[in-house]
Amino acid sequence: MSMIVRRSPLRTAGKYAAIGFYLIFALFPIYWLIKIALTPDALIYTEGTRMLPSALTFDNFAAVLQSDFLGYFTNSLIVSLGAAAGTTLIAAAAGYCFSRFRFAGKRAIIALLLVTQMFPLLMIIAPIYKIVAGLGLLNSLVSLIVVYTAFNIPFATFLMQSFFDGIPEDLEEAAMMDGCTRFQALRKVVFPLTLPGLGATLGFVFTAAWSELLFALMLISRNDSMTFPVGLLTFVSKFSVDWGQMMAAGTLALIPSCLFFIFIQRYLVQGLTSGAVKG
Amino acid sequence: MARLDLKDVSKSYGNVEVMRDINLSIGDGEFIVLVGPSGCGKSTLLRMIAGLEPITDGEFSIDGQRMNELRPRDRDIAMVFQSYALYPHMTVGRNMGFSKEIARAPKEERAREVAQAAQTLGLDRLIERYPRELSGGQRQRVAMGRAIIREPRAFLFDEPLSNLDASLRVEMRLEIARMHRKLNATMVYVTHDQVEALTLADRIVVLEAGRIQQVGSPLELYERPANKFVARFIGSPMMNVLPARPGAGGLRLPDGAVLDVAGDRSAGEAVEIGVRPEHIDVVAPEAGDMVVKAEMVEHLGSDTNIYVRTESERGIMVRAHGHLPVRPGAEMDLHFQRDKLHLFAADGTTIPRTGAP
Numbered sequence: 001m002s003m004i005v006r007r008s009p010l011r012t013a014g015k016y017a018a019i020g021f022y023l024i025f026a027l028f029p030i031y032w033l034i035k036i037a038l039t040p041d042a043l044i045y046t047e048g049t050r051m052l053p054s055a056l057t058f059d060n061f062a063a064v065l066q067s068d069f070l071g072y073f074t075n076s077l078i079v080s081l082g083a084a085a086g087t088t089l090i091a092a093a094a095g096y097c098f099s100r101f102r103f104a105g106k107r108a109i110i111a112l113l114l115v116t117q118m119f120p121l122l123m124i125i126a127p128i129y130k131i132v133a134g135l136g137l138l139n140s141l142v143s144l145i146v147v148y149t150a151f152n153i154p155f156a157t158f159l160m161q162s163f164f165d166g167i168p169e170d171l172e173e174a175a176m177m178d179g180c181t182r183f184q185a186l187r188k189v190v191f192p193l194t195l196p197g198l199g200a201t202l203g204f205v206f207t208a209a210w211s212e213l214l215f216a217l218m219l220i221s222r223n224d225s226m227t228f229p230v231g232l233l234t235f236v237s238k239f240s241v242d243w244g245q246m247m248a249a250g251t252l253a254l255i256p257s258c259l260f261f262i263f264i265q266r267y268l269v270q271g272l273t274s275g276a277v278k279g
Numbered sequence: 280m281a282r283l284d285l286k287d288v289s290k291s292y293g294n295v296e297v298m299r300d301i302n303l304s305i306g307d308g309e310f311i312v313l314v315g316p317s318g319c320g321k322s323t324l325l326r327m328i329a330g331l332e333p334i335t336d337g338e339f340s341i342d343g344q345r346m347n348e349l350r351p352r353d354r355d356i357a358m359v360f361q362s363y364a365l366y367p368h369m370t371v372g373r374n375m376g377f378s379k380e381i382a383r384a385p386k387e388e389r390a391r392e393v394a395q396a397a398q399t400l401g402l403d404r405l406i407e408r409y410p411r412e413l414s415g416g417q418r419q420r421v422a423m424g425r426a427i428i429r430e431p432r433a434f435l436f437d438e439p440l441s442n443l444d445a446s447l448r449v450e451m452r453l454e455i456a457r458m459h460r461k462l463n464a465t466m467v468y469v470t471h472d473q474v475e476a477l478t479l480a481d482r483i484v485v486l487e488a489g490r491i492q493q494v495g496s497p498l499e500l501y502e503r504p505a506n507k508f509v510a511r512f513i514g515s516p517m518m519n520v521l522p523a524r525p526g527a528g529g530l531r532l533p534d535g536a537v538l539d540v541a542g543d544r545s546a547g548e549a550v551e552i553g554v555r556p557e558h559i560d561v562v563a564p565e566a567g568d569m570v571v572k573a574e575m576v577e578h579l580g581s582d583t584n585i586y587v588r589t590e591s592e593r594g595i596m597v598r599a600h601g602h603l604p605v606r607p608g609a610e611m612d613l614h615f616q617r618d619k620l621h622l623f624a625a626d627g628t629t630i631p632r633t634g635a636p
């Protein structure tokens with residue numbers, strides 16, 4: 001007797017329709033970005049709402065690559081990687097402590113971290129500017145790395161804590177019984193199991209820093225230390241906006257984020273701890 | 280191998296005291312089983328021995344050497360966790376050889392020892408697998424293998440079999456007994472399972488609410504429990520305890536039966552009488568101590584458990600050997616084996632028997 005439950009074709013179709021709708025919704029802006037980047041300038045306004053342009057050109061990309069864009073790009077890469085690495089390192093250490101140790105003032109520190117997340121950035125932009133100017137770090141990429149790291153640490157810490165919470169303490173204790181010091185247990189057992197968490201945190205901070213505009217605009221005014229989002233604004237001149245080049249630059253800016261996520265996505269795969277403990 | 284000594288050990292979390300006055304000497308090569316109700320401190324005691332939990336007060340020593348301040352790695356003790364705690368990112372082989380890897384043993388030596396342990400535990404074909412690709416029983420074996428390879432001074436087990444199904448438990452129980460005989464190592468074993476405790480232990484330690492109630496061989500605890508708690512905790516089904524009053528000719532039970540036994544008066548007044556289900560006989564009408572009505576009957580094949588009610592609606596469990604054709608609702612006569620009765624004082628301690636009054 002066959003007991004196979006057949007899914008109704010209608011439900012299957014509905015499911016795919018929902019997924020399709022979501023994909024179109026999420027990907028349409030990216031399509032539009034690439035489309036305009038490839039449309040010759042002359043056609044941008046005349047064919048503004050057509051789904052497919054009648055002619056294609058790579059002139060915009062060529063122009064962008066000959067401009068200061070590569071400099072912005074490099075600056076952004078330095079800032080984003082620096083902030084991501086710094087934040088993840090500090091957040092991992094803090095998250096581990098929150099997850100594993102009991103100490104005086106733990107609740108107060110957690111509360112403080114939460115409070116810092118409540119203020120709108122606009123409120124602290126002036127004080128930050130004053131501090132950075134006082135340190136003589138205006139127009140330096142270091143200031144951006146430090147500021148981004150500081151802003152992302154609270155959230156990243158909670159993120160890392162939740163990943164550490166997900167690793168059974170038994171594993172560390174077993175490692176210590178097997179002859180490890182606490183630090184060895186951390187390095188040989190906990191660290192490999194936290195790779196998904198580290199990957200997620202790195203990715204989160206990287207993208208946040210990559211697209212940050214407000215502080216980059218305030219703290220950087222010299223052309224050779226501009227990051228990419230600020231540089232993008234230079235395509236807006238007083239009299240016109242060079243849409244084609246702007247979109248071409250935007251398309252290129254997607255590349256590092258994509259590469260970054262392709263690289264870390266294998267660490268994001270869940271279920272790495274399965275099999276450690278029963279069930 | 281090693282002798283473990285706990286002297287006046289106590290443990291507090293903040294100002295909550297969870298263990299106190301723990302005095303226990305574990306001989307070299309001895310198999311000690313810790314039993315007790317949930318939350319009584321079995322795991323805590325084990326973890327203090329392992330060094331995973333600091334000892335609040337008192338001293339723990341191995342072979343006379345104080346251990347309190349030593350880290351787990353310096354105590355040379357292996358532990359098998361209830362959750363197995365296998366490293367999920369390492370193969371079975373690397374899991375088992377991890378302690379040797381940390382100790383920087385040469386690779387060939389490590390591989391040889393892992394292969395040998397895997398052979399003993401029937402894991403030789405699983406060495407390249409990851410823990411997630413194993414069944415519960417296989418994971419359990421890997422956890423044991425990991426402990427064996429260390430060649431530690433003592434083994435600790437925290438309910439190692441409680442996640443396994445019944446038949447696998449029996450098999451692993453025998454495995455552990457075999458392992459103990461072969462290695463002749465000191466072992467401390469926590470369990471909830473009566474059968475495990477009674478079959479594996481050289482001595483059983485009964486804990487309640489953070490205190491040791493009694494230490495003794497399985498037979499000692501069964502035959503001469505120090506108090507009502509131990510009497511009821513050891514043995515299955517549980518010992519029956521009935522209120523009793525001293526009267527003419529012995530102890531009077533609530534339903535009028537008088538049992539011709541007496542306790543040592545100097546140890547206190549007996550207020551309760553304890554009798555194990557297997558020490559009550561079903562006898563011919565008029566020949567017993569009391570008449571009861573059968574309420575539930577469980578036929579186990581080798582034995583028959585009969586749950587009966589006395590006239591005063593008190594429940595008693597009777598265990599008869601073999602198959603006894605009793606129907607629920609039937610009346611029957613019970614006889615209490617006199618030499619197997621236990622007497623308890625008001626505070627629960629056992630009163631020594633002095634024979635007939």
Ligand SMILES: Nc1ncnc2c1ncn2[C@@H]1O[C@H](COP(=O)(O)OP(=O)(O)OP(=O)(O)O)[C@@H](O)[C@H]1O
Binds near residue numbers: 292295297323
């Ligand atoms: N970190 C802690 N803080 C406060 N109390 C604790 C802590 N850990 C354990 N306890 C308490 O210590 C007592 C003993 O706990 P333990 O885990 O040793 O019990 P157990 O006998 O192993 O129980 P089980 O059979 O359920 O495993 C319990 O009452 C528990 O509530």
Ligand SMILES: [Mg+2]
Binds near residue numbers: 321
């Ligand atoms: Mg426990």
